[in-house]
Amino acid sequence: MHFEENNPLDIVLNDLFEHYRKNVADVDKISKALLDKGVVQSQDDIVNDHIAFRTLGIPNLGIASFEKIFKAYGYVKRDYYYFEGKKLDAYWFSPPAEGYPRIFVSELRVKELSQAAQDIIYKYTSPITSDPVDDLDLSNGQEAAAFLQKPLWGLPTSEEYQTLLNESEYAAWVIYNRYYLNHYTISIHELKDGYNTLEEFNDFLLSIGVKLNNSGGVIKTSDDKLLRQSSTVSALYDATFSDGKTLKIAGSYVEFAERSVLPEFAHLPKEELRPKHRRDGFETNNADKIFESTYTTQIKGS
Numbered sequence: 001m002h003f004e005e006n007n008p009l010d011i012v013l014n015d016l017f018e019h020y021r022k023n024v025a026d027v028d029k030i031s032k033a034l035l036d037k038g039v040v041q042s043q044d045d046i047v048n049d050h051i052a053f054r055t056l057g058i059p060n061l062g063i064a065s066f067e068k069i070f071k072a073y074g075y076v077k078r079d080y081y082y083f084e085g086k087k088l089d090a091y092w093f094s095p096p097a098e099g100y101p102r103i104f105v106s107e108l109r110v111k112e113l114s115q116a117a118q119d120i121i122y123k124y125t126s127p128i129t130s131d132p133v134d135d136l137d138l139s140n141g142q143e144a145a146a147f148l149q150k151p152l153w154g155l156p157t158s159e160e161y162q163t164l165l166n167e168s169e170y171a172a173w174v175i176y177n178r179y180y181l182n183h184y185t186i187s188i189h190e191l192k193d194g195y196n197t198l199e200e201f202n203d204f205l206l207s208i209g210v211k212l213n214n215s216g217g218v219i220k221t222s223d224d225k226l227l228r229q230s231s232t233v234s235a236l237y238d239a240t241f242s243d244g245k246t247l248k249i250a251g252s253y254v255e256f257a258e259r260s261v262l263p264e265f266a267h268l269p270k271e272e273l274r275p276k277h278r279r280d281g282f283e284t285n286n287a288d289k290i291f292e293s294t295y296t297t298q299i300k301g302s
């Protein structure tokens with residue numbers, strides 16, 4: 001994913017991807033293997049289906065704050081998703097033009113956590129008394145990109161992190177990782193024959209030693225069968241907390257999506273197929289399992 005930097009959105013997306021690529025070893029590992037095998041001619045041939053972010057559902061933060069950035073760049077808010085067990089709400093946003101990724105943003109229903117977990121979250125976030133996005137000049141791509149890398153709250157102690165982790169893996173992830181890009185997603189259906197089904201692509205991933213999330217099965221399939229998704233499992237990273245202790249914790253991962261052609265466009269010849277002819281949006285049951293790509297159960301399990 002690389003844009004020409006003709007507008008602030010290009011600058012923001014390039015910067016997000018650069019930080020993510022440097023941190024998540026599987027990103028370059030997969031790109032390099034695709035180049036070596038001649039599946040793509042350059043990194044730019046890899047189509048990015050969507051990117052995802054995680055937020056805390058509290059005043060001045062959460063989706064209501066975060067979405068202002070991408071709405072300013074022409075993104076449109078679309079469907080709502082609810083994850084009861086994980087205590088999450090989410091929306092997806094459609095891009096301003098073909099070639100830009102969709103965005104999936106989720107938010108923790110903080111009020112549904114135990115008092116102990118809420119106290120930890122509020123201890124770090126209560127100093128935020130106004131929406132930090134309101135203070136940004138979003139026409140300045142560098143300023144918006146820097147905001148997405150900037151910690152909005154202090155680091156917790158390792159003990160507080162553990163308390164959150166025991167109750168909500170998502171809460172622990174956000175407290176430490178904040179607005180870091182959670183994943184980018186390779187559009188599998190855009191690749192050449194031999195690699196453009198999720199079965200074939202997952203075989204390729206296994207052959208290069210990439211570990212996949214197997215919660216609910218390695219391939220997650222929507223009810224209409226038209227959206228199929230797989231994802232890697234996050235690596236563990238050394239994280240130092242405010243008490244000076246270091247723990248190995250989850251970071252970001254990579255996702256793979258195969259969007260099939262909608263029945264009403266099934267008659268179109270392959271050369272005429274555009275992204276708009278394929279299944280759009282997301283699927284609650286797929287997403288519910290993909291969240292677990294950063295969960296201890298997936299990282300420690302085999």
Ligand code: OOG
Nearest residue numbers: 052182282286287290291
């Ligand atoms: C998002 C998980 C859901 C999808 O494509 O359905 C998702 C996350 O892990 O924050 O990415």
Ligand code: NI
Nearest residue numbers: 052104185255
């Ligand atoms: Ni995703």
